[in-house]
Amino acid sequence: MSTPTADWLRLDQQICFSLNAASRAFGGVYRVILKDLGLTYPQYLVMLVLWEHGELPVKKLGEHLRLDSGTLSPLLKRLEAAGLVRRERSTRDERSVQVRLTEEGAALRGRALEVPRRIAAATGFDLDEIRELRARLDRLTTALDAAAAEEEAGR
Structure with missing residues (x-):
């Protein structure tokens, strides 16, 4: 939903x-x-x-x-x-x-x-959960950095 x-x-x-x-x-x-x-x-x-x-x-x-x-x-x-x-x-x-x-x-x-x-x-969290969260946050940071660069380039 x-x-x-x-x-x-x-x-x-x-x-x-x-x-x-x-x-x-x-x-x-x-x-x-x-x-x-x-x-x-x-x-x-x-x-x-x-x-x-x-x-x-x-x-x-x-x-x-x-x-x-x-x-x-x-x-x-x-x-x-x-x-x-x-x-x-x-x-x-x-x-x-x-x-x-x-x-x-x-x-x-x-x-x-x-x-x-x-x-x-x-x-x-256990260590596996911490590692998974870090990996997701790293991916999120990379995606947001790329999106910010695209937004800036489009201006």
Whole structure:
């Protein structure tokens, strides 16, 4: 049975609202769990990328996180003030700023190992359900990126 056209504008029919509500709920759980690490959720994401990839230019870090430099710079400034990262101008290209972990930032990784397990437990999903949801969300993101590019090109 299909949804009547008149119902398409109901809030409970909007996938964007469901995703936003889930994102806000995740934010609440992360806020509590990350408090012990002294990190906000966006800062945690920065640290995840640096733990995975090591030293990176700010531009590449932003690409991994889908953040522009205007959003990323204040995050990095706070992480640097906390002693977790260091920002330095590239010796090869003065326009590029490199970000690397400090010893304290690298050591924080060990304490963060418990975070994904706690988040997974909070979802109530088993690992297969989590993998399936991630795969679907990745497909959704790819489709939406392509649709946005098409819309932009059509203007």
